[in-house]
Amino acid sequence: AQTVTQSQPEMSVQEAETVTLSCTYDTSESNYYLFWYKQPPSRQMILVIRQEAYKQQNATENRFSVNFQKAAKSFSLKISDSQLGDTAMYFCAFMKHAYSGAGSYQLTFGKGTKLSVIP
Amino acid sequence: DSGVTQTPKHLITATGQRVTLRCSPRSGDLSVYWYQQSLDQGLQFLIHYYNGEERAKGNILERFSAQQFPDLHSELNLSSLELGDSALYFCASSPRRAHYNSPLHFGNGTRLTVT
Numbered sequence: 001a002q003t004v005t006q007s008q009p010e011m012s013v014q015e016a017e018t019v020t021l022s023c024t025y026d027t028s029e030s031n032y033y034l035f036w037y038k039q040p041p042s043r044q045m046i047l048v049i050r051q052e053a054y055k056q057q058n059a060t061e062n063r064f065s066v067n068f069q070k071a072a073k074s075f076s077l078k079i080s081d082s083q084l085g086d087t088a089m090y091f092c093a094f095m096k097h098a099y100s101g102a103g104s105y106q107l108t109f110g111k112g113t114k115l116s117v118i119p
Numbered sequence: 120d121s122g123v124t125q126t127p128k129h130l131i132t133a134t135g136q137r138v139t140l141r142c143s144p145r146s147g148d149l150s151v152y153w154y155q156q157s158l159d160q161g162l163q164f165l166i167h168y169y170n171g172e173e174r175a176k177g178n179i180l181e182r183f184s185a186q187q188f189p190d191l192h193s194e195l196n197l198s199s200l201e202l203g204d205s206a207l208y209f210c211a212s213s214p215r216r217a218h219y220n221s222p223l224h225f226g227n228g229t230r231l232t233v234t
Contacts, residue, residue, distance in 0.1 A: 035222065044121065045209060045225035091162065099201065105150070109162035119194060 002027045002094050006110035013082045020067075021077040021113045023092030027053045029053075031097040034068065034075045035107070040088040046091070051075065053097075079115075106117050122146065123226035125210050131232045137198040140229045144191055144212030150174075151193040152213075152223060153185060157206040168193055169215075200233045207231075 003026045013019035023032070036048040051059045051068050058066050063083075067076045071113040079086055122145035132138055144151050153165040155178075164177035167186035180186075182200075187193045197204060207230050211223040 037225075042227070043207065045211070045223075045229045046121075047222050047224075050222060105167060106152070106164045106177060107154075107162075108164070110160045 001048055002029070002032075002096070002108045004092050004094050004108055006090075006092055006113050007058075009111070010114045010116070012116040012118055013079075015084060017082055018078060018080045019082055019115065021079075021090050021092075023075045023077070023110055025073050025075065025092070025094050027073070027094065029096055033095040033097070034066075035093040035095065036037035036064070036066070036077045037091045037093060037109075038058045038086075038088045039091065039112070040085075045076075045091075048076065059072065082117045084117050084119060087115060089114050121224040123210060123212050123224050123225060124189045125208075125226035125229050127229060128227065129232075131198060131234065133234055134200055134202060136200050136230065136233075137196065138200065140195040140197070140208050140210075142193045142195070142210030142212075142226060144193070144210070145224055147226070148160070148212035148214050149191065150213045150215060151187055151191070152211045153179075153193070153195050154209040154211065154225075155206050156209060157203075162209075165195070173180070197231070202233050205231055205233045 005024045020082045032053045034051045038046045049061045063080045065078045089112045093107045124143040126141045149170045151168045156162045165179040167175040185195045207228045209228045211225045
């Protein structure tokens with residue numbers, strides 16, 4: 001079974017600064033997908049960024065980027081130029097590759113990191 | 120707006136009761152997933168339906184069941200409710216089976232409170 005660990009229950013960052021959220025995972029799979037989801041107070045789960053394990057290049061989406069270290073099983077999220085609208089719970093999630101049999105297509109989530117952006 | 124509609128938004132009921140949560144996936148999406156978000160357990164996968172058929176079960180209690188209907192909407196039935204069932208229940212959909220290029224789109228959830 002896969003596990004996802006987010007070791008920072010809460011974090012805060014000044015507006016316009018940069019913050020990094022940590023995520024580690026444990027799996028015996030060689031190919032898989034990793035995601036970061038954002039859950040603002042409106043409680044909707046919003047996909048922020050995604051990464052395929054076999055791609056070495058780190059994914060970026062505007063102000064959001066990841067540092068994917070496959071050997072270390074680490075998948076951190078960096079938010080640059082933090083904005084007040086970034087205040088939310090952030091969840092790291094793991095999905096087995098589509099053809100990995102049982103458990104494919106399911107997301108395994110970490111416990112989340114509550115990020116507060118301070119004006 | 121993700122296009123996934125969940126009703127009701129809030130539900131308050133008593134222990135021992137039965138409730139039904141409804142989910143309408145995005146237009147054209149064949150897969151529906153149910154997740155439970157609670158304070159102690161976090162977000163947990165419950166069940167997956169694809170085009171009307173159950174495809175995978177996660178940490179779903181025997182008191183819980185689900186269906187996906189021919190029009191692709193889905194219902195999650197929770198019976199003999201206990202205080203510990205209080206949680207936010209999410210529905211998510213994807214065009215086929217979720218993967219990297221077909222990520223999940225989540226609804227806004229149904230907040231269930233059991234008193």
